[in-house]
Amino acid sequence: MSRHFEAPTFKWSFLHPKYWHTWIGVGLMFLISWLPYRVQRFLGRKIGLLIMKFFKSRKKIAERNLELCFPEMTGGERETLLKENFEHMGLALFETCMAWFWPDWRIKKHIKYVGFEQIKEFKTNKKGVLVVAVHSFNLELGARAFGAHTPGYGVYRPNTNPVYDWFQCRGRTVNNQLIDRKDVKQMIKRLKDGALVWYAPDHDYGKRRSAWAPFFAVEKACTVTGTHLLAAASGCEITTFTITRDRNGTGYTLTLDKPMDAFPYDNVNASAAYVNKFVERSIMRAPEQYMWLHRRFKNRPEGESSLYD
Known part of the structure; x- marks a missing residue:
């Protein structure tokens, strides 16, 4: 059954005191978005280091x-990468403000x-x-x-907080449209109609509709x-496309790669391994900017112990 995406609308219940903290938070995001860009980068890195200290x-x-993905690295190299990673996590808080406002x-x-x-x-074809x-x-x-260059469709997962979800949806539909992440029929329809649909298959979403494929x-990896x-x-x-922060502090590079020329349309297991290679390439353009805090290997094949114990 198709779950056509319906954008959340404002409700008077959003003004209930239990949501005031959300309103305050989003208000701060709006104010922060007007800070000079260099100030935001500076504050973001500092906040990231604080997150690293307190979120053990x-x-x-x-x-x-x-450790799992880069066993060839020395402990010192991974520690440096880890520190940079949390700095970029802090920057992400400010970049969400930029993206929305x-x-x-x-x-x-x-x-x-x-x-x-x-x-x-693509459009001509x-x-x-x-x-x-x-x-x-x-x-x-x-x-x-x-989306500011070429609008398309993003796969959307609603937030459990209805007020935050309303703001999040408004922020993400400034240029683009959204499709419910469970509405596979709608994704296929848009692709058949010649649209661009963004999809991020790099996390561990569970064993249902998954394959075991190499990842680094x-x-x-599930x-x-x-x-x-x-x-x-x-x-x-x-x-594939990637966005990377420039090290000189002036901005970002958004890269759209050439289409995959050997995708195994007829083999589901081979396609999982094939796509993971491209995911790895995207990550390695700026590994310090990837979301390593996600439990990427939380699911294991039957009989194998957890990699996080």
């Missing part, structure tokens, strides 16, 4: 993920677009494009910047097979 459980997960001209001022000349060809993204800390800003140094399902059902092109 998340730090432990990130440490373990780096900055006007298009200010977004574009800080973005360098690479490979986006391909979009004209009238062929849908599944844009594979990764959960980098700046993905929220990346989706907004992509982990030979069996990998969602949604990419294969969408591609095989729609016959769309598949490409």
